[in-house]
Amino acid sequence: MSRLLKKCKQFINSDTKVAAKYIGFPLPPTRKIVYGALLASFATILQSAGMLGGLGFVVSALSTLPILIATVISLQLGFLTYTVALVMIAIIQPSELFAFPFTTGLLGLGMGFAFRYFKRGILVAAFSGITLTLGILFILLVIQFPILGPAGTSGADLNLIMAILLFSIFYSWIWMKGFLLLVKRMDRVIGKGPFDFQKSPSK
Template sequence: MRAMRWVSSVFKTEHEITAVQNTKNRKLVVGSLLGAMAAILQSAGLIGGVGYAFSIMATGPIVLATVTSIQIGLLTYAVTTFLLVILHPSEVLVFLFTTGLLGIALGIGFKLYKTRSMVSVLGGIALTAGILILLYLFHFPVLGPSISSKVSGTVIVGVLLFGLLYSWIWMNLCIVGKKHLNKFMTRKFIQEKDESG
């Protein structure tokens, strides 16, 4: 009974992420900076080892840009793609269909839905679709060379479960990150106010 109440409370919990109102120029500048940051993080895989840990962080800037504005998020997604064509062309497909697509889906989820579960499910479905498109349409070995590019129900279910879990983790990371960012911005604002007063 307690487990059912806990599951129910987790799925009904609101995420409390909202966008700060900014001018169009400021949004464009922020979107451009976030796009450059996402491209650098995605390209970090060139280093190998630790670089792969950094490359999965490319989702974060895309989520931030999309929460600012869906239009800015899509522009940031496009800017990052073009930068990757120059910096690390082999990462373009991976970004377009995994890290970048997840960022767009989570950002849109935060804008459209109030509950964490809906945000997480939207991101998970988008990530699953992206991985399956890479695997079965482009025959890109996104899951490694041991996974065949022939359609398999087991692989599809496994990718869906992974996509939902990974999306849930990213959704929670975004919420924690936003809380810390808000605290930092509030502290900075108070400090600037004290210095000017």
């Protein structure tokens, strides 16, 4: 029983050290600009898929990933990628301007920041969930855009805020687990080809 509880605890509260080797990795300015442009382009394409409806909404949620990757590598690269993607979305698909900067994009920034400063997965998920909740509440209360549909048109009471917070933390936990799994899978091949970080000179 104790072994089962220990495994459950490890599953819920993952160790984030697998991503530590990519945190703050030094990149030359030219490569940083190239990576930022590529990741911003991917984020824009994924976020713009929301215009297709249905499955497109699922695909658009993946726009968090490029921002997350960039922020884990470098805070500067994360903000650069976020800003460039925001400008591109404003030009290509302005209807997504309510969603990206305060939900998917903000989650990528928040989680990337959390990976850099927290060593336990549950803290990463909690910080990211709070960040996402603040973004959603900003849309609901300040911009007053019904991003949640009819459920959010009557204002944000305490029950709705708690529901958003719990969902955001759970959603962030899924992202945290998925990102760590992706890092583990890619760890064997990430050092090959143009994305070989180990060849980057220190600055």
